[in-house]
Amino acid sequence: MGRAMAGHGTDGHPHGADRLCDAGDRVYSRAVRRGRLPRRDAERVPCLLELALLHPDPDDMDWLVPTAPQEVMTRLLRGMYDEVSASQRRVGSAVTAFEWYAGLGRQVHAPPVAAEGPAIRVLDGLARIQAAMDEATQACTTEVLTVQPGGIRREAELSEGLHRATALRGRGVRMRDLYTHVARHGHGLLSYLELMGDAVEARTLDEVIERLILFDRTVAFIPANAERTMALELRHPGLVEYLGTVFERLWRLALPLTAPLPDTGIEGISHREQSIAALLAEGHQDAVIAERLGISVRTCRAHIARLSETLGAASRTQLGVRIAQTGLDGPRGPAVTLPGRGSPNGR
Structure with a gap:
């Protein structure tokens, strides 16, 4: 979904989630105790949004809700273990840093968070969207369904998704993509599909719905604003099933890319x-x-x-x-x- 406008002024907060600045520590702790806080209270600590310790409340974008401390620790450690050979000392640092937050979560008796995350999560910033998409790609084992609105696909967009599609193909994941008829005229798309072989099947329609990416009928991503700098990560079974049904109905109406209009x-x-x-x-x-x-x-x-x-x-x-x-x-x-x-x- 792109890579721009993801910094939110974090130049003044050059640190990771394993070593929060004092201001970030205070604001995040207050958010955990209260359950949410006004967005304006976090303006001086953009690091909390950048590190996904806070994210917009789906019911009211003027408020921020904290990511559960246990989930933060799990996510951080998962990423670090992928690099353990080069950064073993950071793992110990992360555990130490977040033991206190885990205790804080138990003190306020926060409801347990499912391992796969909340039913609806707002992803604020293109870097966070990219990270969540990468996590879903790594966990995917069966199929990916996508709807790509707009016209001819730009080379940069196709190149950005190529590494993800190649990794999925290597694990035997099947992919189905829906485009508009106009996309047929893009040589980049034809080259991409030829490279992916029978791992990807593409069809086209006069017009399609807004962008949708659905992994294993388990997690879906849709834009949350017109600029596509925010997205919704959906794991609610009812929502995911509904989006899957919409895709299948569009797929039946669409024409194979190789068929003439x-x-x-x-x-x-x-x-x-x-x-x-x-x-x-x-x-x-x-x-x-x-x-x-x-x-x-x-x-x-x-x-x-x-x-x-x-x-x-x-x-x-x-x-x-x-x-x-x-x-x-x-x-x-x-x-x-x-x-x-x-x-x-x-x-």
């Missing part, structure tokens, strides 16, 4: 222009249509201009009438005759 049945009107016509008939503005189909506003307007010319419409109002007359405002049916243009085959 269907003909509209109307000469001079492409499949993409048919999709634009249907969205115009729903009353959407150019920018909304472009975003939903994964194209630029400029490209969208060029298609609308060609659509108007093909249908013989001199204005937007007239274009709407022509779209309705030709049946482009609904499911595609039998070929129709364009107003004033003869048969659809031009005969």
Whole structure:
């Protein structure tokens, strides 16, 4: 989901979770005792958000809730044991640092935290999102389902996910990806799929839902803001099952990447222009249509201009009438005759 804007001013707090600054120690301890605290109280200690010791309350983003001390200790030690050959002394330091926090958690009788984490967790910052995604990738054993909105995939995005996909393929994990039809025109995506072989299956639709990544039908990640600098990590079984059902229904409607797009049945009107016509008939503005189909506003307007010319419409109002007359405002049916243009085959 990207790598930017993750620092939150931590240059003034150059430390890890195993050696908190005094200010961070005080604020985190207060948060554990009280259960949550206003976001403004943590503004001077951005290290707590960066280290995921505090995270936004899903019910009220103006408040922060503490990660349970036991979970913090477990997460820290897990990462350190991966590097134990190079940093054994840090493991002992972490245990010492967090023994007191574990005791604090027992004193306030905090409810036990499941080993896999809370049902809904807000991931604040792209570095934290990346770390959580890496953890889910390491734990994944069966399948990964993804929905990738937008248009042609940038080389940087494909390269960023390649190491994760390669690791999954090496463990026999199957992957299914949903893209918009526009993504078919990206050479980078075709190269990526060729490299991954039969480990990845891709299909496309005119438009898809917002970004979704689902691991083993157990944990899902979705954006939490428009900039995608925050995400929700979902482990609630009901939510995860619902998202899995949404994916499967979209998958059944989608076309394999190797299959050609269907003909509209109307000469001079492409499949993409048919999709634009249907969205115009729903009353959407150019920018909304472009975003939903994964194209630029400029490209969208060029298609609308060609659509108007093909249908013989001199204005937007007239274009709407022509779209309705030709049946482009609904499911595609039998070929129709364009107003004033003869048969659809031009005969």
